[in-house]
Amino acid sequence: MLTHLSLKHFAVVEEAELAFGPGLTVISGETGAGKSLLVDALGLLSGLRADSGVVRHGAERAEVVGEFTLADVPAARDWLLAAELDEDGEASCLLRRVVRADGGSRAWVNGRPVTIGQLAELAGLLVEIHGQHEHQALMARHSQLALLDAYGRTGAERAAVATAAGRWGGLLDERDRLTAQGDVSDRVEWLEHQHAELERETLEPGSVEQLLADHRRQAHAADLIDACEGVFARLGGDDGGSVTRELRRLRGELQRVVEHEPRLQEVDGMLDTAAIQLDEALTLLDRIRADLDLDPSQFERIEQRLGRLHDLARKHRVAPEELHAQRERIAVELEQLRGAGQRLEALDAEIAAATSDWQAAADALGKKRRAAAGALADATTALIAELGMGGGRFDIAIEATGQARPDPQGAERVEFLVAANPGQPARALRKVASGGELSRISLAIEVAALGLDTVPTMVFDEVDSGIGGGVAEIVGQKLRALGASRQVLCVTHLPQVAAQGHAHYRVSKAASDGVTQSQVRLLDPKQRQEELARMLGGVELTREARAAAKRLLSDVG
Known part of the structure; x- marks a missing residue:
């Protein structure tokens, strides 16, 4: 308003x-x-x-x-x-x-x-x-149709007509896409080759990341071993200079005098916690060192596999981590192409059914429109007479669109017609001369x-x-x-x-x-x-x- x-x-x-x-x-x-x-x-x-x-x-x-x-x-x-x-x-x-x-x-x-x-x-x-x-x-025919429908x-x-027309259009577009592909046998053969190449590799999510981590570990195995052994010796070795031995000695000195200063008990507790953490660190360090091994043959195998993955990634123009998703996309396309012929046959039947559904919905809409047109024309004609145009007549012409495609608006268009005076033929409302x-x-x-x-x-x-x-x-x-x-x-x-x-x-x-x-x-x-x-x-x-x-x-x- x-x-x-x-x-x-x-x-x-x-x-x-x-x-x-x-x-x-x-x-x-x-x-x-x-x-x-x-x-x-x-x-x-x-x-x-x-x-x-x-x-x-x-x-x-x-x-x-x-x-x-x-x-x-x-x-x-x-x-x-x-x-x-x-x-x-x-x-x-x-x-x-x-x-x-x-x-x-x-x-x-x-x-x-x-x-x-x-x-x-x-x-x-x-x-x-x-x-x-x-x-x-009201001069526009689409507005006339909207008023009649209201x-x-x-x-x-x-709504039923629009839904049916939309489904028909979607099916037709799908058929056009499949038809435009033509003979897909060559592409199927090519995709099968690509899919087989990818199938020979382990590409599940996380596997490529794990392979890259293994490669880094093997490439730096010697440095890792030296670092782990050096740190282990300095933290918990048998020589008198290890951190573990020094921590035990320091706690012993505090315990001899703790009775004279109770707050030293809190300091000793902190050192005890540090000793526990140190022991856990030594255990983990020892385990890591045990897992490390200089194995040139294993490193070569990892490099070969990583090289194959990089070659495949370049071929498919994706990152190595995306090869798994690429394999899934190829598999989906293969399935679609292999069933293209059967799908085309099914689409013909579905399009025919969708056309029939639209026609039924359009017929129901047209029937209701014709009934409404008669009632609106009679009511408007009566009002025209009351408004000083005695003998005038209002009609609503309903005509088929003649379109081959199912139309979301229905199978007909309308035109408001008016005869302003008795004996005159009805003309389109938009052509009435008197303002x-x-x-x-x-x-x-x-x-x-x-x-x-x-x-x-x-x-x-x-x-x-x-x-x-x-x-x-x-x-x-x-x-x-x-x-x-x-x-x-x-x-x-x-x-x-x-x-x-x-x-x-x-x-x-x-x-x-x-x-x-x-x-x-x-x-x-x-x-x-x-x-x-x-x-x-x-x-x-x-x-x-x-x-x-x-x-x-x-x-x-």
Whole structure:
């Protein structure tokens, strides 16, 4: 939902801050005051082409900022997350567009620069504009299909179709990969040779590391033996200069005088611990020395094996420690290639089954779509008549896509068709010429669908063009009804429509220092009654106009 809209140096608006709430918000003003500028501003935030004409005369740039809450738009939250434009813990997002006086423009989402395409994609999830312009969301056939599916509540059927199409595509890709390999007998023979070479070596995890450690030990065996024997002799040898003998002598000296200084007992305990550690070190040192042996033949065998491993590692372009994993990869590929023929035969059957599954799911989806199309067409046709287009007809054409590949969207596409007057053939909604009729038809569709499309904010520009009296009141009532499930903004020149709003903005213009400026003001109840009286009676606000305005507001309640 749109919560705030900020304009700066935009057309004839120097600066404006607008707050919006749920329900129906109406925007009125005198002809030429610029009441449709708010729609134009939202259009810029929706990614429309920038025009230097929107920059206020004398300013360097125009700026539009819109803040939207995301609590009711999970698709927008997902989009922001995927694009890494989300704000942690934030339940809203900020869209900003700047247009320079030379016509260039830039866009930001949550303070980070984005392309105009990205801005349009995100805005398409947040706001939908219905008016006398070609950028209306309902003109796009994919939006029409989405609205029909929402009306028919086909979520489960669409998911089944998409799943079946995805499985079919995956199987087809697998078959293409296997087919592209051609005759694999030569590669199988080559891989078997490589695998046999690796099988002749011990490559289990840890074995190569152990071999390298054995090689280092044998290469330095003489130095290790000399070091171990030298240290053992100095620590625990039989000669009087060994550390063990010296430690025993020192403890004896302390024990002769310990009775005169009790703290020496603690020193003796420390030396006793050191003696135990020394004995353990001597035992381990003796064991290590016993394991060391100068064996040239063993060293040669280790070097030969290590050389073979290095040769294999260079051949396979991996480290010696990775040869085991390389052998496993070759084994897996061999298994796959050996079974390629059988897998190809199985794939043909699986692809046929997946095609059948998709067709069944698509048939179920198509059946539900056709039922929903009839109901939506009847409801919209009835509303079109209420909105002053008696004899008009709304239809939904459903046609097969004719594609050979299973489509995740189903087996058909839809086109909204409208006959605005009796006896006229139905034409595509996007080709309807009258802007006012187009707006009312869009309103009828949205009301009939009860706002079931996922976009939370709907904007109607001059939806009441060319109507009046009782029809205008019905238009207002329908907009208010739509506001119960969606946020609705409506630019209007009819008091019967304006009276139905939950909130009311007035756009006015005035000249200051020879420059025309527009101001946007949120009306309180008294100001609103005055504005309705102006819309009813013109410049002169008569008692009758004020009384009529009061009645309009009281009738809404």
